[in-house]
Amino acid sequence: MSTPARRDRLRELLDAVVDADNPDVGDMARSTHASEFHFSREVRRLTGEPPAALRRRIMLERAAWRLRRGETVSAVAADEGWSSPEVFSRAFRRTFGVPPSRAGDVEFRVPAPNGLHFHPPQSLWLDGDGSSKSPDPGRLMVAHDIADTAYLIERACQLTDEQWRREVAPGQVVLDWDGPEPSVGAVLRALVWNKVVWLATVEGRDLPDRDGSTTAEQLAVQHDDIGKRWTAMIAEYSTAGRMGDTVIDALCDPPESFQLYGIVAHVLTFSAHRRALARSMLAGMGVAAGPGDPLDWMRRH
Numbered sequence: 001m002s003t004p005a006r007r008d009r010l011r012e013l014l015d016a017v018v019d020a021d022n023p024d025v026g027d028m029a030r031s032t033h034a035s036e037f038h039f040s041r042e043v044r045r046l047t048g049e050p051p052a053a054l055r056r057r058i059m060l061e062r063a064a065w066r067l068r069r070g071e072t073v074s075a076v077a078a079d080e081g082w083s084s085p086e087v088f089s090r091a092f093r094r095t096f097g098v099p100p101s102r103a104g105d106v107e108f109r110v111p112a113p114n115g116l117h118f119h120p121p122q123s124l125w126l127d128g129d130g131s132s133k134s135p136d137p138g139r140l141m142v143a144h145d146i147a148d149t150a151y152l153i154e155r156a157c158q159l160t161d162e163q164w165r166r167e168v169a170p171g172q173v174v175l176d177w178d179g180p181e182p183s184v185g186a187v188l189r190a191l192v193w194n195k196v197v198w199l200a201t202v203e204g205r206d207l208p209d210r211d212g213s214t215t216a217e218q219l220a221v222q223h224d225d226i227g228k229r230w231t232a233m234i235a236e237y238s239t240a241g242r243m244g245d246t247v248i249d250a251l252c253d254p255p256e257s258f259q260l261y262g263i264v265a266h267v268l269t270f271s272a273h274r275r276a277l278a279r280s281m282l283a284g285m286g287v288a289a290g291p292g293d294p295l296d297w298m299r300r301h
Contacts, residue, residue, distance in 0.1 A: 017055045025051050048114045059096050060117035067103035075215045144294045145271050146227040152278050156216040163285050184281045191274045192223045195230045198263050
């Protein structure tokens with residue numbers, strides 16, 4: 001998370017294609033420091049459309065959206081770069097099958113093999129591939145939680161032993177049964193311990209003794225193991241369609257029932273809270289750890 005974000009080349013190319021200051025392909029290419037030939041070839045390779053045709057379609061979709069909102073044909077034609085309302089009207093009719101005056105009768109998006117469309121008010125939208133295996137935000141959050149926890153522990157390895165144990169938040173309690181978490185070390189240990197407890201519950205194992213003296217380096221090793229087991233457990237039960245299974249904990253008084261998907265939601269909720277606490281505490285000791293944004297993490301992975 002501390003490494004620079006990778007360049008999003010597709011995003012750069014699309015920005016050049018739809019930029020109002022780039023009316024032709026030569027302008028688009030120059031804005032990306034590429035030759036017209038290489039720019040056109042790369043856009044066609046990544047989108048399946050020549051840049052001029054792609055720009056024209058996106059501009060017409062945006063024009064249709066603006067017309068549906070009640071803007072005038074002359075204003076839209078001028079803003080979108082058409083030489084005259086008459087030329088714009090002919091292009092609009094060829095694309096949508098109706099004149100601009102009837103823009104409200106049609107959807108502003110037109111079929112596109114690459115699924116790339118104008119998205120109001122000033123964005124682009126890229127359709128998914130329509131496969132049955134749609135991305136699962138739950139699995140993304142599980143993966144990000146593991147990766148971000150590992151990153152925070154890695155950053156904490158920069159602390160001295162005194163900083164690791166320093167009680168910068170006396171009396172801080174996240175969950176009553178976990179006790180106080182006044183230091184960076186206590187918060188990060190609790191982050192990992194929460195998964196240890198629930199894994200033992202799900203796997204039917206005895207709960208190991210809790211070690212309150214673990215160093216950041218030792219915790220990194222422990223988390224590597226726990227993180228892999230936690231991720232594998234979720235993947236196994238999800239694939240088998242068993243996230244609705246219930247664990248009845250007879251050790252609770254009175255006994256309590258926990259469904260697996262509720263356990264995962266519980267862990268993710270308090271993990272996110274503790275990661276925010278750890279970030280704040282690390283920052284107070286001069287160790288920057290970034291915002292922990294899943295979108296940033298996705299860009300880097």
